[in-house]
Amino acid sequence: MAAPSTVMDSDHQSSYKLNKTEKKFLRKQIKARHTLLRHEGIETVSYATQSLVVANGGLGNNVSRNQLVPVLEKCGLVDALLMPPSKPYSFVRYKTAEEAKEAYVTLNGKEIVDDLGQKIILYLNFVEKAQWKELGLQALPPGLMVVEEIISSEDEKILLESVNWTEDIDNHNGQKCLKHRRVKHFGYEFHYENNNVDKDKPLPGGLPDIWDSILEKWLKEGFIKHKPDQLTVNQYEPGHGIPAHIDTHSAFEDEIVSLSLGSEIVMDFKHPDGVTVPVMLPRRSLLVMTGESRYLWTHGITPRKFDTVQASKGHRSGIITSDVGDLTLSKRGIRTSFTFRKVRQTPCNCSYPLVCDSQMKETPPSFPESAREASQLEREYVHRVYEEIAEHFSSTRHTPWPRVVDFLKALPSGSLVADVGCGNGKYLGINKELYMVGCDRSQNLVGICRERHLEALVGDALAVPLRSGSWDACISIAVTHHLSTAERRVAALQELVRLLRPGGMALIYVWAMEQEYKKKKSKYLRENRLRQGKEEEIHSDAAEPESLGEQVPDAGDQDAPCRVSAATDVRAGGGSASKVTDAKLPVHTNRTSFRSQDLLVPWHRKGNPGRDEPVGATESRAPGPVFHRYYHVFCAGELEEACRTLSHVRVLQSYYDQGNWCVVLQKV
Missing domain, CATH: 3.30.70.330 (RRM (RNA recognition motif) domain)
Structure with a gap:
C-alpha cells in the first residue's frame, strides 16, 4: 500500500x-x-x-x-x-x-x-545524495587473460554433446558425482582433497581426440605454451559453485586454462592481502591463468543463482567494475567448464616461495622479526590453513562454551553484537534476542555461515569492516592467539574496542600456556588419558576438545615461558627429528602440555570431508594431509596486561576456563 x-x-x-x-x-x-x-x-x-x-x-x-x-x-x-x-x-x-x-x-x-x-x-x-562504500578502481590480476569467442557456437554444441554423463560413476574412467556438481577427469584424476594428482597413476586413454585440433590451434595462436595432459570437466547447476583455491604448485605447470560453455559466470579472484576482483567469464570464453594469478591468487565461484554483471553491451568480459550506474543481475544457467593442465614433473621454482609447496619444504618457518614477516607467517600458517581445513574444522565445532553462552544471554534484548573470528558461526544464533554479525578471515568458513543463513562477512581481525562505536558487545573466541607479535595482538584487542560504543563490553578467549591450573588438568590434557597406549591416535587426532579447538601442546620451562625454544624442524608432511636453531618454531605434540609459547599446532585432516565428497562415501576415510597452524599461547596475566595497555578500557573480569585465559572488558 x-x-x-x-x-x-x-x-x-x-x-x-x-x-x-x-x-x-x-x-x-x-x-x-x-x-x-x-x-x-x-x-x-x-x-x-x-x-x-x-x-x-x-x-x-x-x-x-x-x-x-x-x-x-x-x-x-x-x-x-x-x-x-x-x-x-x-x-x-x-x-x-x-x-x-x-x-x-x-x-x-x-x-x-x-x-x-x-x-x-x-x-x-x-x-540528499547517493552514498555508499566505494570499491575503488581494480585491475585484472597479473597474468590473467580472458579470450572471448574462442570457439564457435557450432563447436560449443559438439563439445558439450561429446561429454557422456550417463556412464557409470564407478567405471574408473575418472567420472565422479559430487555433492554440488558432476565432474569427469581425463589424463589424470584431480583430487579435490589436496588439489593434486597422482602422477604415477594416469587414467587410460588420455585426453579425448576431439580436443587435438583445438589444442593445436591454441598452441599456434599463443594462448597456451604447453600441450595439456590433464583435463577436468565440471558441470555446474545454477546456484552451485566451487570453494576458493589455488591449484597445487608442485602438481601442474604455470599455465592453467579453462573454457566456459553453456552459460556465463563470475569467478572471484582474491589476493592474500584481501583484495577481491570479480571477473566475468562469458559463454565460449577461455580463461588463461599464468604467473601471479596462477600461483598467488585464489579463484573460486560463489554459490548463487544470480551474478552482478555490467548492464551495457560491449563490457561483458573481464573485470566487473564498480560503476554502480551500469550494474545489473544475470541469471545463471547450466555451465560446463573444461579445465586443462600440464602435469609438472619437476619441483616448482616460482617466485612465490611463501605459498609454494615445493619451496616451503626447504624453508622452515621462523619466529617473525618484523611486521612483514609476521604477516607472511600468519598468511601461510593461519589464513591458508583455515581455508584448507574449513569443512573438517567446522564439523568439529558444534558445542558452544557455557560461559560464552552466559555472556551472550546476559546482554539486553536488541543488542548489536559482533563476533570477530566467528568461524562456522556457532555463537551467532545463541540468543535470538540479539542482532549478531560474524566476521572471519576465512572465506570458506564465512561461506558455511551463509549456508546456515547466518549474518557473516569476510574480514581481518586487524581491520574489521564494521562501523566504529556502533556495537553493544563483541566476542573474540580463540582468535588473538593466531597473531604472531605482541604488537599485532594488542592491535587486534584495540580493534574490538574501536567497534564498541561507550559502555559496550567485549569477551576475549585465548589458549592458555597452563593446561594444568590449580592442580586440575584441562579437558585437552584429560583427553590424552583415553589414548594412552595408542600412540598413533595421539599423533593423528584431528578433532580437539571445544576449548582448544584442535591443538597439540608441550609443557614447559615455567621459569622462562616466553622464550622460543629449540624445536623440531618443520618440513613437508610434519617434522623431522633434527634440531634447529632457537629461531625455528616448534611443532607441538597433540594432547600434551605446551613447552613453548610460540609454536605450530598440527591439524590432521582425515580423508576428504568437504562438499565435493563422492556420493555414497562412508565415514571411514583414509588419512588426510597434515597442516600446521601458528599459535601464541598466553601465560597467566598476559592477556589481562595486554588489555590494560588499551586506552578507554576497564577490565571487568579475568578468569581461566578449561585451558583458556579469558577477559571481559568495557569501553569507558
Whole structure:
C-alpha cells in the first residue's frame, strides 16, 4: 500500500490517524531507515529531494536493474539508478523533486517479485545524495587473460554433446558425482582433497581426440605454451559453485586454462592481502591463468543463482567494475567448464616461495622479526590453513562454551553484537534476542555461515569492516592467539574496542600456556588419558576438545615461558627429528602440555570431508594431509596486561576456563 500523501516524515505521524495496516507499514519504513543509517551510514531526510534510497530494491537481494527501472519510471523521468554491488538497496534520482515525491507516495510499501520469484516490499526514503562504500578502481590480476569467442557456437554444441554423463560413476574412467556438481577427469584424476594428482597413476586413454585440433590451434595462436595432459570437466547447476583455491604448485605447470560453455559466470579472484576482483567469464570464453594469478591468487565461484554483471553491451568480459550506474543481475544457467593442465614433473621454482609447496619444504618457518614477516607467517600458517581445513574444522565445532553462552544471554534484548573470528558461526544464533554479525578471515568458513543463513562477512581481525562505536558487545573466541607479535595482538584487542560504543563490553578467549591450573588438568590434557597406549591416535587426532579447538601442546620451562625454544624442524608432511636453531618454531605434540609459547599446532585432516565428497562415501576415510597452524599461547596475566595497555578500557573480569585465559572488558 502507499504511504499517506500528507505524511513526509514517518517519525511524526501524530496528526494523521492511521489504520492497523498503515501503522505496520510505517514501522517497517522507520526500521529500514534506521538499519540503513546504522549499518551503511546512509542518512535520510524528512523533506522532499530529487533522490531516494530504495530499501529491498538492490542487487544484493536479487532485484535486477531491468526489473526495477519500469517500476520507478511509472512515477516520473528517472535521471539515474545507482545499484551498488551486493547491497540490498539502490538509489534513484528523478529529474524533479515532485517526481521523487510521487515515487515516495506511490511506491512506498509496493510489493514486487524478485528474480527468484520471491515477493519483497520496497521502502523508500529521501536522501540528499547517493552514498555508499566505494570499491575503488581494480585491475585484472597479473597474468590473467580472458579470450572471448574462442570457439564457435557450432563447436560449443559438439563439445558439450561429446561429454557422456550417463556412464557409470564407478567405471574408473575418472567420472565422479559430487555433492554440488558432476565432474569427469581425463589424463589424470584431480583430487579435490589436496588439489593434486597422482602422477604415477594416469587414467587410460588420455585426453579425448576431439580436443587435438583445438589444442593445436591454441598452441599456434599463443594462448597456451604447453600441450595439456590433464583435463577436468565440471558441470555446474545454477546456484552451485566451487570453494576458493589455488591449484597445487608442485602438481601442474604455470599455465592453467579453462573454457566456459553453456552459460556465463563470475569467478572471484582474491589476493592474500584481501583484495577481491570479480571477473566475468562469458559463454565460449577461455580463461588463461599464468604467473601471479596462477600461483598467488585464489579463484573460486560463489554459490548463487544470480551474478552482478555490467548492464551495457560491449563490457561483458573481464573485470566487473564498480560503476554502480551500469550494474545489473544475470541469471545463471547450466555451465560446463573444461579445465586443462600440464602435469609438472619437476619441483616448482616460482617466485612465490611463501605459498609454494615445493619451496616451503626447504624453508622452515621462523619466529617473525618484523611486521612483514609476521604477516607472511600468519598468511601461510593461519589464513591458508583455515581455508584448507574449513569443512573438517567446522564439523568439529558444534558445542558452544557455557560461559560464552552466559555472556551472550546476559546482554539486553536488541543488542548489536559482533563476533570477530566467528568461524562456522556457532555463537551467532545463541540468543535470538540479539542482532549478531560474524566476521572471519576465512572465506570458506564465512561461506558455511551463509549456508546456515547466518549474518557473516569476510574480514581481518586487524581491520574489521564494521562501523566504529556502533556495537553493544563483541566476542573474540580463540582468535588473538593466531597473531604472531605482541604488537599485532594488542592491535587486534584495540580493534574490538574501536567497534564498541561507550559502555559496550567485549569477551576475549585465548589458549592458555597452563593446561594444568590449580592442580586440575584441562579437558585437552584429560583427553590424552583415553589414548594412552595408542600412540598413533595421539599423533593423528584431528578433532580437539571445544576449548582448544584442535591443538597439540608441550609443557614447559615455567621459569622462562616466553622464550622460543629449540624445536623440531618443520618440513613437508610434519617434522623431522633434527634440531634447529632457537629461531625455528616448534611443532607441538597433540594432547600434551605446551613447552613453548610460540609454536605450530598440527591439524590432521582425515580423508576428504568437504562438499565435493563422492556420493555414497562412508565415514571411514583414509588419512588426510597434515597442516600446521601458528599459535601464541598466553601465560597467566598476559592477556589481562595486554588489555590494560588499551586506552578507554576497564577490565571487568579475568578468569581461566578449561585451558583458556579469558577477559571481559568495557569501553569507558
